[in-house]
Amino acid sequence: MVDRIKHNAPVLVIGLGRFGAATAGQLDRLGREVLAIDTDAALVGKWADRVTHTVQADARSIEALRQLGAEDFSIAVVAVGSSIEASVLITAN
Structure with missing residues (x-):
């Protein structure tokens, strides 16, 4: 049987370009915990106050x-x- 993923499970976002940033921002607005990773320090700094x-x-x-x-x-x-x-x-642990 496949385990169900909780509807409020935290989300890992790799990349804060246009798609990653939009996704991370929307997830945050929906109340989801987000860990966003990027190699660009400027993008990481820009999003530091916007996601978890x-x-x-x-x-x-x-x-x-x-x-x-x-x-x-x-x-x-x-x-x-x-x-x-x-x-x-999406994976089920």
Whole structure:
């Protein structure tokens, strides 16, 4: 049986470009806890007061993701590159 993901589960957003920032902002407005990660310090600073948590990190590094606790998230939005269709990943832990 597949575990259901809680409707208020925290969301990991990787990338704070247009799609990632819009997604993180909307999730925050909906009352969701958000951890947003980007390599760009300016974007991380811009969103620091807009979402629950922001971190400057390279999400291509498995070690960085482990240190941030990425494996504890049931929902992740990977908003990097140009394919929006490839940006949503939902897993059941």
